[in-house]
Amino acid sequence: MQPTNTADPAYFHKVVDCQWACPAHTPVPEYIRLIGQGRYSDAYMVNWVSNVFPGVLGRTCDRPCEPACRRGRVEESNRQQPEPVAICRLKRVAADNKGEVKSRMPAIAPKNGKRIACVGAGPASLTVARDLAPLGYDITVFDGEAKAGGFIRSQIPRFRLPESVIDEETGYILDMGVDFKSGQRVESMRALLAQGYDAVFVGCGAPRGRDLIVPGRWEAKENIHIGIDWLASVSFGHITSIGKRVIVLGGGNTAMDCCRSARRLGSSDVKVIVRSGFEEMKASPWEKEDTQHEGIPILNFHVPKSFEHTDGKLTGMVFEIVEAVYDEKGKRSLVPTGQPDVLVECDTVLIAVGQENAFPWIESDLGIQFDKWGLPVLGNGTFQSTVANVFFGGDAAYGPKNIITAVAHGHEAAVSIDRLLNGEDVAVRPAPTTNLMSTKMGIHEWSYHNDVSADVRFKVPWAKAELALASIRVEVELGFDAATAFKEASRCLNCDVQTVFNRQTCIECDACVDVCPMDCITFTTKGDEADLRQRLKAPAENTEQDLYVSAQLKTGRVMVKDEDVCLHCGLCAERCPTGAWDMQKFLLTTTQAGPRCRDDNTRTLEAA
Numbered sequence: 183m184q185p186t187n188t189a190d191p192a193y194f195h196k197v198v199d200c201q202w203a204c205p206a207h208t209p210v211p212e213y214i215r216l217i218g219q220g221r222y223s224d225a226y227m228v229n230w231v232s233n234v235f236p237g238v239l240g241r242t243c244d245r246p247c248e249p250a251c252r253r254g255r256v257e258e259s260n261r262q263q264p265e266p267v268a269i270c271r272l273k274r275v276a277a278d279n280k281g282e283v284k285s286r287m288p289a290i291a292p293k294n295g296k297r298i299a300c301v302g303a304g305p306a307s308l309t310v311a312r313d314l315a316p317l318g319y320d321i322t323v324f325d326g327e328a329k330a331g332g333f334i335r336s337q338i339p340r341f342r343l344p345e346s347v348i349d350e351e352t353g354y355i356l357d358m359g360v361d362f363k364s365g366q367r368v369e370s371m372r373a374l375l376a377q378g379y380d381a382v383f384v385g386c387g388a389p390r391g392r393d394l395i396v397p398g399r400w401e402a403k404e405n406i407h408i409g410i411d412w413l414a415s416v417s418f419g420h421i422t423s424i425g426k427r428v429i430v431l432g433g434g435n436t437a438m439d440c441c442r443s444a445r446r447l448g449s450s451d452v453k454v455i456v457r458s459g460f461e462e463m464k465a466s467p468w469e470k471e472d473t474q475h476e477g478i479p480i481l482n483f484h485v486p487k488s489f490e491h492t493d494g495k496l497t498g499m500v501f502e503i504v505e506a507v508y509d510e511k512g513k514r515s516l517v518p519t520g521q522p523d524v525l526v527e528c529d530t531v532l533i534a535v536g537q538e539n540a541f542p543w544i545e546s547d548l549g550i551q552f553d554k555w556g557l558p559v560l561g562n563g564t565f566q567s568t569v570a571n572v573f574f575g576g577d578a579a580y581g582p583k584n585i586i587t588a589v590a591h592g593h594e595a596a597v598s599i600d601r602l603l604n605g606e607d608v609a610v611r612p613a614p615t616t617n618l619m620s621t622k623m624g625i626h627e628w629s630y631h632n633d634v635s636a637d638v639r640f641k642v643p644w645a646k647a648e649l650a651l652a653s654i655r656v657e658v659e660l661g662f663d664a665a666t667a668f669k670e671a672s673r674c675l676n677c678d679v680q681t682v683f684n685r686q687t688c689i690e691c692d693a694c695v696d697v698c699p700m701d702c703i704t705f706t707t708k709g710d711e712a713d714l715r716q717r718l719k720a721p722a723e724n725t726e727q728d729l730y731v732s733a734q735l736k737t738g739r740v741m742v743k744d745e746d747v748c749l750h751c752g753l754c755a756e757r758c759p760t761g762a763w764d765m766q767k768f769l770l771t772t773t774q775a776g777p778r779c780r781d782d783n784t785r786t787l788e789a790a
Contacts, residue, residue: 183711185733185740188682190615194768195416196728197745198678198716200269203250205590207772208232210247210269211678213632217272218671220664225276227286232772234355234589235310235334237347240274241659242338244435244466244584252675255724256700256747265639267673268662275667276788277347283354290359294318296603299379301368304332305585306576307385308355309592313775314599315358322379323360326367327418333387333577334585336414337436339443371572381571381599384558388577390540394431394533398489402496406489409440409534416443416654425529427451429499431486432534433463440532445476446654453526454480455499457516459506472658476651480604485516487523489531498527525600537582557581564608565595573598593774600775612773612780618766621679625756628765630679632752634699635672676750678768683741685732688762690739694754695719702744708734714742722746729766 187193196202200210205224207721209228215224229236248254251266296319300307303325311321329335356362381413391408393399399406405425409432428449429574430441433456441452445671456463460482463470473480484501491497501642503526504516539556551559551568558567558574565573575591577583598608621629643651643660650658663671695703701720708714714729715722722729722744730743755763773779 183709183714183729183731186731188730191614191770193728194616194618194678195614195770196681197680197768198768199727200247200677201770203234203246205246205470205587206232206234206593207590207770208247209678209770211676212769213276214267214269214272214671214674215676217275218631218668218674220668222276222279223281223283223286226280226283229273229276230283231353233304233586234312235351235585236273237277237351238334238343239585240272240277241343241347242334243270243273243586245270245468246586251671252677252747256675256749268639268642268670269753271642271659271662272667272671275664276664278661279664284357285360287354288316289628290316291318293320294381296320297322297378298381298383298599299324299374299377300383300385301374302384302386302576302578303327303330303352303362303364304385304387304576304588305334306578306588306592306595307332307383308352309589310383310385310575310599311360312358313593313596315355315360316602317776319603321360322363323356324363324366324368324374324379326365328364330362330364331386332385333410336417337410337439337447338412338417339416339439340443341446341650341653341658342439343744344655346655353545368369369543371548371550374549375572379571380603381573383595383599384572384574384578385576385588385711386578388537388539388582390538391436391533392536394486394535396486396488396493401494402489402491404433404494405496405529406531406533409436409532410537412532413439413443416447418506421447423447424449426582427528428453428530428532429526429528430454430532430534432456433458433465433480434534434536435465435469436537437532437534438465438469440534441473441478442476443654444530444532445478446651451528452478453528454478455484455486455501455526456480456482457485457504459483462506462514476647480548481526482540482743484515484524484526490525496529496531498525498719499531500525530564537577537724539578539581541578541770555581561598561609563594564598564601565591566598566608572600577765593772596775597773597779600779604780605742606780612778614773615771615778617769617771618680618682621765621767622755626753628679629674630676630765630767632679632750632765633672634675634749634751635669637669637673639673640666640670679750679752679765680768681730681748681750681752681754682764682766683730683732684741684762686734686762687742687760688732688735688741689760689761690737693757693759697753697757698750699753700747700749702746702748704742705735705739706742707738708740718742718744720744720747 213225248266254264576588727746732741
């Protein structure tokens with residue numbers, strides 16, 4: 183192997199697993215340290231720069247950072263129950279306990295004469311507005327609803343996300359001089375373009391829920407509802423009750439929200455019925471756990487055959503029982519078991535089997551191309567459509583994902599729009615900037631708390647069941663108090679404080695090898711990667727994480743460190759008699775719209 187190029191911004195970024203996994207690359211360890219210090223407003227603003235909606239995401243994020251968390255891998259290797267740091271819920275701590283932050287929002291530059299329209303007031307459009315309004319762009323956001331938020335407001339139940347949180351965080355953006363056209367749904371892209379906007383961003387989401395067409399669907403239609411439409415009606419107060427016996431079809435997060443909402447609207451018998459196995463359900467693991475915690479059963483391997491009805495009144499559904507069978511290539515098929523069909527009685531069905539994009543308002547002769555799945559054809563990473571000044575993001579771009587992905591799309595689209603309107607190539611991006619700063623304060627002192635906590639993950643307290651299930655507007659999760667937040671924050675391994683090796687001062691005494699609690703440092707002869715991984719003191723078997731390999735040392739050996747299981751405890755640096763090891767905090771600053779995205783230090787997206 184060649185010596186590791188630690189000057190490459192991606193190298194140490196990848197070591198910070200949680201930040202690497204976050205679509206918006208939020209500097210997770212940085213804000214967790216601030217929370218541990220009680221600096222909640224600072225932690226909130228660190229979040230706000232990256233993910234825009236800390237209070238919303240602290241309650242509802244899909245948490246791609248948590249499965250990536252090093253803590254889970256380390257605990258697993260120590261034969262404990264792997265439990266990542268509660269990154270998402272710590273984000274909420276910052277949002278709930280912050281002080282006044284309005285004065286810390288960006289200053290607004292004078293208007294630059296450029297006008298941008300955002301279709302839809304969801305997270306992607308609001309991120310575009312947040313990034314571009316401070317630069318002097320005139321931003322107009324159109325939405326058919328009375329308030330901003332998009333699917334954050336319409337599809338996430340209030341027992342998970344209070345409306346006050348949505349109002350606050352969308353308000354920070356609209357207060358930047360954004361012109362919000364509430365109750366104005368865009369009906370024609372042609373008419374919108376005719377208004378002379380310099381750029382248009384489409385962030386209208388995936389507004390159409392998939393239907394399920396089986397016998398009886400139309401005869402019993404009065405008691406069969408599309409899940410996302412039903413959730414919106416509940417959110418806006420149009421629906422306040424439901425039948426006593428409810429079937430929810432589907433295994434995603436929308437289905438989990440539907441069944442838990444139905445339970446709160448008075449249904450005494452709610453069932454989730456899925457055609458796949460429990461492990462294959464698309465819902466987040468914690469969403470499934472919360473559903474079961476509330477006593478809602480999930481029936482798997484049931485394929486819908488018909489809606490049963492009497493004189494147009496829904497009475498139940500018939501399901502075929504199937505099982506999963508895998509061929510020699512691992513491809514799964516659902517095969518009937520031969521068991522008798524099952525009748526499940528009900529008086530209401532909520533269909534939550536997926537969502538799809540719908541663009542009937544975009545005329546076919548405008549030059550905006552769509553693929554065979556009905557999704558816009560977009561430039562690689564630019565979110566630019568086949569019409570140069572029209573961009574897409576969020577669910578409207580690549581289909582239903584989640585809030586944090588929509589935010590990431592908004593950031594990138596804003597960079598593209600900014601570059602386009604300054605006459606520059608949208609397919610070019612400046613590299614992110616990085617910084618490494620020593621945290622050493624003395625021989626055995628560091629400017630960060632480097633003790634490794636032995637605590638297991640702390641549970642977030644819930645409201646009492648009799649209160650939580652009695653109203654759809656009572657928030658279920660109560661959030662961590664300050665003391666618990668401190669203890670949970672202490673579980674973070676500070677993966678952004680990097681172990682940086684200086685071969686020039688290393689005397690190869692192997693003191694760092696002896697003191698390392700994870701056996702992740704080895705001095706050995708050179709070799710290729712596969713060979714080195716097996717010759718380390720503890721074999722490095724996770725090939726997703728890199729090896730840190732030094733240039734040749736005085737003895738001809740090299741230092742090899744397995745980045746995968748390092749605790750960032752600093753013992754190697756404390757033990758080293760020559761200071762060859764140092765603990766240096768790594769900071770990644772991602773490219774956002776503004777003067778930095780238009781400098782000369784650029785790279786093409788294709789080469790990134």
